[in-house]
Amino acid sequence: MKLWKRIVLIFSLTSVLFQQQxxxxxxLALAPVFEGVVNRAVGKAIVMNxxxxxxxxxxxxxxxxxxxxxxxxxxxxxMWASTAVTTIAAVAGAPVWLTCALGVGAVAAxxxxxxxxxxxxxxSATVPGPNGQETPKLMPNGQPEPAALTLSIAxxxxxxxxxQPQPVPGAGAIQLYRSPLCNASLSxxxxxxxxxxxxxxxxxxxxxxxxxxxxxxxxxxxxxQYQAHVLNTLCKPSNNRNNCxxxxxxxxxxxxxxxxxxxxxxxxxxNPTPRKRWYGIYRFEYDRGGPTQFDGATVYLLPNEAYxxxxxxxxxxxxxxxxxTDDDLKQPVPDALIAQxxxxxxQQAAGKPGYDGLPYSATDPITAEDIAKMRxxxxxxxxxxxxxxxxxxxxxxxxxxPISPNPIPLTPPTPTPDPKPNPTPETNQKxxxxxxxxxxxxxxxxxxSAAEILRPLLNLFPELRNFRMPNHTGECPKPVFxxxxxxxxxxxxxxxxxxxxxxxxxxxxxxxxxxxxxxxLSA
Numbered sequence: 388m389k390l391w392k393r394i395v396l397i398f399s400l401t402s403v404l405f406q407q408q409x410x411x412x413x414x415l416a417l418a419p420v421f422e423g424v425v426n427r428a429v430g431k432a433i434v435m436n437x438x439x440x441x442x443x444x445x446x447x448x449x450x451x452x453x454x455x456x457x458x459x460x461x462x463x464x465x466m467w468a469s470t471a472v473t474t475i476a477a478v479a480g481a482p483v484w485l486t487c488a489l490g491v492g493a494v495a496a497x498x499x500x501x502x503x504x505x506x507x508x509x510x511s512a513t514v515p516g517p518n519g520q521e522t523p524k525l526m527p528n529g530q531p532e533p534a535a536l537t538l539s540i541a542x543x544x545x546x547x548x549x550x551q552p553q554p555v556p557g558a559g560a561i562q563l564y565r566s567p568l569c570n571a572s573l574s575x576x577x578x579x580x581x582x583x584x585x586x587x588x589x590x591x592x593x594x595x596x597x598x599x600x601x602x603x604x605x606x607x608x609x610x611x612q613y614q615a616h617v618l619n620t621l622c623k624p625s626n627n628r629n630n631c632x633x634x635x636x637x638x639x640x641x642x643x644x645x646x647x648x649x650x651x652x653x654x655x656x657x658n659p660t661p662r663k664r665w666y667g668i669y670r671f672e673y674d675r676g677g678p679t680q681f682d683g684a685t686v687y688l689l690p691n692e693a694y695x696x697x698x699x700x701x702x703x704x705x706x707x708x709x710x711x712t713d714d715d716l717k718q719p720v721p722d723a724l725i726a727q728x729x730x731x732x733x734q735q736a737a738g739k740p741g742y743d744g745l746p747y748s749a750t751d752p753i754t755a756e757d758i759a760k761m762r763x764x765x766x767x768x769x770x771x772x773x774x775x776x777x778x779x780x781x782x783x784x785x786x787x788x789p790i791s792p793n794p795i796p797l798t799p800p801t802p803t804p805d806p807k808p809n810p811t812p813e814t815n816q817k818x819x820x821x822x823x824x825x826x827x828x829x830x831x832x833x834x835x836s837a838a839e840i841l842r843p844l845l846n847l848f849p850e851l852r853n854f855r856m857p858n859h860t861g862e863c864p865k866p867v868f869x870x871x872x873x874x875x876x877x878x879x880x881x882x883x884x885x886x887x888x889x890x891x892x893x894x895x896x897x898x899x900x901x902x903x904x905x906x907x908l909s910a
Contacts, residue, residue: 414711415704416777418479423795424774425484425725428761429462430455430792431768432729435757437745444745446792454744457736459788462780465490465732466788469526471512475533476704478776481784484728485704485775491735492530493727501541502772503718504584505711510535510701528735538707539699540586561612561619563593566600567692574598585695589665589688595620602691606640609688610667613639617671628673639667639688665689704776716773722758725770729753767794 433454437444444451466482467473468490476486488494489509499506512534516522523531562581567590569577577598583590587602591609594616601616603609614633622631644664649657665688672681700707730753737747762769780788782798789795863881867874884891 414708414713414716414776415478419481419483419777419779421780421782421797422774422778423789423797424768425728425770425778426780426788426790426795427768427792428725428758428770429458429729429732430790431761431765432725432753432757433458433733433745434792435761436748436751436753439757440748440751442745450743450745454733454736455790456787457739457742457744458732459790461491461732461736461739462487462788462790464528464735466780468528468530469532471532471534472526474703475536476776478704481779483776484778484780487732487780488724488728488775489533490526490528490530491728491731492528493724493731495531495533496727496731497721497723499541500724501721502538503715504541504586504695505538505715506541507707508537508539509533510537535701536704536707537699537701540695541584561601561615563599564590564602566590566592566596566598567689568592568600569598583691583693585691585693587691588694590691591686591688593620603688606638606665606667606688609639609665609686610635613667613686614669617669621671622673628675630672630674632672634670634672635667636670636683637666637668639665639686641665708776716771716777718772719762720770720772720775722755722762725758726753726755729758 434446465472465487472486472490473482476483476489485494494500494507494509495511499508509531510533511531512524513521514524526532564583565571565577565580569580571578576596580599583600583602587604589604589609590600590602591613593599593601601609601612603612614635617633618631622628641663643661644666646659646661666685668683668685670681670683672679674680700710733747733753734749736742737744782789863884865876865878865881867876869875
């Protein structure tokens with residue numbers, strides 16, 4: 388029975404390990420590694436700020452090196468600012484750059500941090516205040532202590548669209564995205580269009596290209612954006628149209644669609660059933676050196692198949708990233724977060740007693756514009772969210788955090804010993820050990836041979852050395868009986884057993900082996 392218990396135990400442990408592997412978050416690495424991208428971004432951000440402020444420095448002087456070292460020490464302090472920081476944002480027990488951003492207060496300062504189609508916010512801990520109201524709980528470095536992270540779908544107001552040129556005054560700002568009708572693998576124009584996020588419930592086709600579409604939040608949003616799109620498309624200066632205007636006969640809304648007239652030559656009565664749809668009817672008017680000309684059309688809203696209703700997940704970093712994919716990790720970290728991270732690390736480093744690095748300016752800090760310029764000028768320093776949650780600030784536990792605008796080796800440099808030390812030691816000099824104490828050479832006992840060492844083991848149980856298994860002979864019984872005055876002897880069973888001697892021997896050997904095994908296991 389103990390054998391079966393062991394088999395069940397091994398199977399259970401294997402199942403537990405398999406389940407842990409299956410339900411592990413695909414966004415988080417099994418163990419974070421050092422990559423140095425964010426380390427360089429922090430160092431380069433300081434350089435961009437110094438150059439913008441006109442501070443003179445040399446990249447190879449001692450003052451600049453001390454500044455980078457001080458900032459690295461501040462990053463190490465931020466990683467271990469409190470147990471709440473390491474509990475919420477550690478990966479496999481190791482701090483990552485998001486841990487440092489929480490510890491230095493950068494995430495709380497930015498607020499809703501854009502993460503592709505999502506936004507990340509810090510839920511801060513609170514304590515009862517003197518007047519009974521809850522006040523933020525602060526860490527030893529004076530920053531709000533995080534209680535949890537919240538990842539939610541970003542809405543249109545969280546990520547404002549980028550305004551496009553407006554050739555017509557009052558046309559409005561719109562953003563064109565990749566149309567769901569085009570194939571990016573077949574059309575370079577389609578592939579060049581930005582992909583809309585899942586926060587938009589509707590889309591409508593652009594009137595200028597089937598590769599472009601407008602993604603909107605509601606009927607009112609669609610009415611406003613499509614009106615601007617019509618004016619931008621049909622009333623360019625090159626079209627020689629004046630006094631362009633759009634009039635909505637029916638603003639875009641979910642409403643009953645007007646029945647269409649019967650096709651020409653329809654033989655019978657025409658009674659189409661009206662149905663509700665998202666649509667609107669507009670009229671476009673303009674002047675061109677004569678009577679007012681106008682045109683119009685019906686525009687329809689279509690459902691966005693990738694739409695996700697606004698939801699949120701609150702918990703640790705491992706909790707909130709369970710639904711993320713590899714594409715989400717490739718999203719760039721917002722410039723505002725990198726600017727806050729670098730600025731606060733430098734600010735805390737400059738506030739340490741004895742700081743003698745390059746001067747930090749509280750009135751002219753590192754800004755998002757500095758980070759945007761850094762990205763534009765350095766293609767290899769563009770941190771992504773993968774760098775924030777799967778990269779450690781230091782090369783190994785216990786080592787200082789390297790900060791530099793230049794490439795950082797993935798492994799710490801190994802000091803090379805000087806082949807010609809100075810001063811050169813004298814090899815012929817004998818050490819002074821003092822007077823001879825007069826102790827003679829110690830004597831050693833005789834070392835036993837191998838036969839002497841093994842003799843006690845080889846002579847164990849001498850009575851068993853001469854044991855011999857007694858010979859056993861047997862004879863098949865051949866019963867004899869009298870019947871009807873005749874003597875009959877039965878020998879058929881003996882002949883049958885003799886013919887199958889080998890099979891019976893093998894069967895009984897296995898049977899006795901199993902009986903012996905069960906006896907041993909049940910002991």
